[in-house]
Amino acid sequence: MTVDVRWATIEDAGALAAILCEMAVHYRQPPLDADRALSAARKWLGEESPAYPHFALAFVDREVSGLASVAIAHPGIDLQRLLFLKDLFVRDRARNAGVGRALIGFLADHCLREGIGRIDLTTEDWNEGALRFYDRLGVERHGQKVFLRLSGEALKSG
Numbered sequence: 001m002t003v004d005v006r007w008a009t010i011e012d013a014g015a016l017a018a019i020l021c022e023m024a025v026h027y028r029q030p031p032l033d034a035d036r037a038l039s040a041a042r043k044w045l046g047e048e049s050p051a052y053p054h055f056a057l058a059f060v061d062r063e064v065s066g067l068a069s070v071a072i073a074h075p076g077i078d079l080q081r082l083l084f085l086k087d088l089f090v091r092d093r094a095r096n097a098g099v100g101r102a103l104i105g106f107l108a109d110h111c112l113r114e115g116i117g118r119i120d121l122t123t124e125d126w127n128e129g130a131l132r133f134y135d136r137l138g139v140e141r142h143g144q145k146v147f148l149r150l151s152g153e154a155l156k157s158g
Helices: 010-026 034-048 099-114 128-137 152-157
Strands: 003-007 055-060 063-073 082-090 118-121
Touching: 003 099, 010 034, 010 055, 010 063, 010 082, 055 099, 063 099, 082 099, 099 118, 099 128
Parallel strands: 082 118
Antiparallel strands: 003 055, 055 063, 063 082
């Protein structure tokens, strides 16, 4: 099986929307409205992606099988940009077929080409499959950071 990974473009909006809907179900979130997901995907891929890519998509036999949602963050204390991996998701039927590894490899190659110093990511402490996957890749665990979120009303008063 060959896994093809590329940065998503506006032509991939339908594929991105479909996998975002599937990811919401997988993570036990309220189902996404497909039309709303497609509209968001078109906006993100059309208006917001020219400076930095946002989504890498993995395809197996021309079918979208995985995604990586990323953001480029600018200098911290070491004056190096970093790639923040917000989400890595592989469809159930494509699990254990090298899709996740191909996505991470694609991102790592991008970082090396673009002078991006590292990839930072998080995962849920209950997600044993993800933790095993990242351990196999040699991902380092760092400290006891606390994940915080400013949203809703707090965002308005922040």
